[in-house]
Structure formats: C-alpha cells, structure tokens
Amino acid sequence: MPPPVAAALTARDLCAGALTDVSLDIPPGHILALSGPSGSGKSRLLRALANLDPHAGRVSLGDMAQDRVRGHIWRRAVMMVPADSQWWADTVGAHFPDGATDDLEALGFGPETLDWQVGRLSSGEKQRLALLRTVAHRPRALLLDEPTANLDPDTTARVEAWLTERIKHHGWPVIWVAHDPAQIERVADAHLRIAGGGLAEAPCS
Numbered sequence: 001m002p003p004p005v006a007a008a009l010t011a012r013d014l015c016a017g018a019l020t021d022v023s024l025d026i027p028p029g030h031i032l033a034l035s036g037p038s039g040s041g042k043s044r045l046l047r048a049l050a051n052l053d054p055h056a057g058r059v060s061l062g063d064m065a066q067d068r069v070r071g072h073i074w075r076r077a078v079m080m081v082p083a084d085s086q087w088w089a090d091t092v093g094a095h096f097p098d099g100a101t102d103d104l105e106a107l108g109f110g111p112e113t114l115d116w117q118v119g120r121l122s123s124g125e126k127q128r129l130a131l132l133r134t135v136a137h138r139p140r141a142l143l144l145d146e147p148t149a150n151l152d153p154d155t156t157a158r159v160e161a162w163l164t165e166r167i168k169h170h171g172w173p174v175i176w177v178a179h180d181p182a183q184i185e186r187v188a189d190a191h192l193r194i195a196g197g198g199l200a201e202a203p204c205s
Contacts, residue, residue, distance in 0.1 A: 006171025007062025009141045014057035016048035017041050018197050028171035033184040033204065036194030042177045046143040050080040061141055079139035083146045085130035087118045095133050103132055106162045123150040128159060135166060142174045160187055
C-alpha cells in the first residue's frame with residue numbers, strides 16, 4: 001500500500017461551542033501549538049476538526065472536504081488522540097493493526113506489550129500506547145490533546161523526539177494542545193492561543 005499523500009489541514013469560518021469564525025492553515029509536516037485556559041474550547045475545537053462534534057464552517061485536508069466524505073473515512077485520515085484515551089478490548093494488541101509493532105521499542109515497550117491486559121496499564125502507559133496505536137493506523141493528520149500530560153520529564157522528551165520525527169517524516173499537519181511554554185518552544189512551528197472566543201497568534205518562545 002502506498003504511503004498517504006501529505007496535505008495541508010485547513011479550516012474556514014469554523015464555529016464550535018464558544019469559538020467562532022476560526023480559520024486555520026497547517027502545512028504538511030508543521031506543528032501548530034494550541035493553548036488557552038481550561039474550558040476555553042481547545043478540546044471542542046479538536047473534536048470539530050475531527051468531525052466528532054456538531055459545528056459550522058468548512059474543514060479540508062488537501063482536496064478532501066470534511067462535509068463530502070463519510071465520517072469514518074474522515075476520522076481515519078484526521079485522527080484525534082484525546083487526553084483520556086478510550087480502550088474497547090481486553091488486550092492492548094486488539095487495538096493495533098496486525099504486525100504494527102515497529103515503534104513499540106521507541107517508546108519503551110516490547111512486543112509482549114501487545115498481550116498485556118488494558119486494565120493493568122498506568123495512565124502514562126495508556127497515553128504512550130494511544131499515540132502508538134494512532135500512528136499504526138496510518139493517519140494523514142493528527143490532533144493531539146495534551147499528549148504528554150501524564151508523563152515524567154524523561155519520558156516526555158522521548159515521546160517528543162519520536163513524535164516530531166514521525167510528523168516531519170510523514171508530512172502530517174498537526175495541532176498539539178499544550179500548556180508548557182518550554183514544550184511549545186521545543187515542538188511547535190506556530191502557536192495560537194484561545195482568547196475571547198477566537199484564536200490569537202502567540203510566540204513559540
């Protein structure tokens with residue numbers, strides 16, 4: 001199967017919850033950091049971009065328009081990793097495509113991890129495995145809701161290095177919700193902050 005084609009993620013006049021008239025352009029391989037106070041609508045915006053919540057406006061990934069494809073097709077291309085990941089089967093491996101074990105070691109896991117019971121996972125393990133699971137499904141864009149919130153500094157650095165390398169290699173446009181200014185400086189190509197029901201440009205450093 002050929003690799004997915006890199007494309008920009010764009011939004012025009014998007015309205016979701018208290019956010020109105022949001023327009024975004026994220027080129028392939030770029031990371032847009034998104035910050036803002038708790039409850040300001042960061043997760044709501046990601047869910048609208050992923051077509052998980054009702055919203056107004058236009059969203060597209062390259063020449064694929066969100067409103068012209070079935071929801072499951074869009075969500076297979078534009079994949080969201082929520083702050084609290086969902087697990088619907090008993091074992092870790094049941095959530096991965098067959099043979100998708102290439103990156104387990106990169107984040108501190110071995111092949112035996114696929115046989116683990118989900119109920120034994122810590123919050124940090126769930127967060128790392130949710131990222132691995134998403135990447136294994138070959139997305140074309142990523143929406144990351146605080147993907148390192150439950151990780152210690154050393155593991156955060158490991159995930160950042162692995163994830164940013166993957167993003168650049170595959171050309172994924174990415175929104176990365178973050179609160180830590182140091183992390184934003186390390187990973188982001190641009191930074192927007194939610195303010196007054198809209199988005200405002202903010203420095204990366």
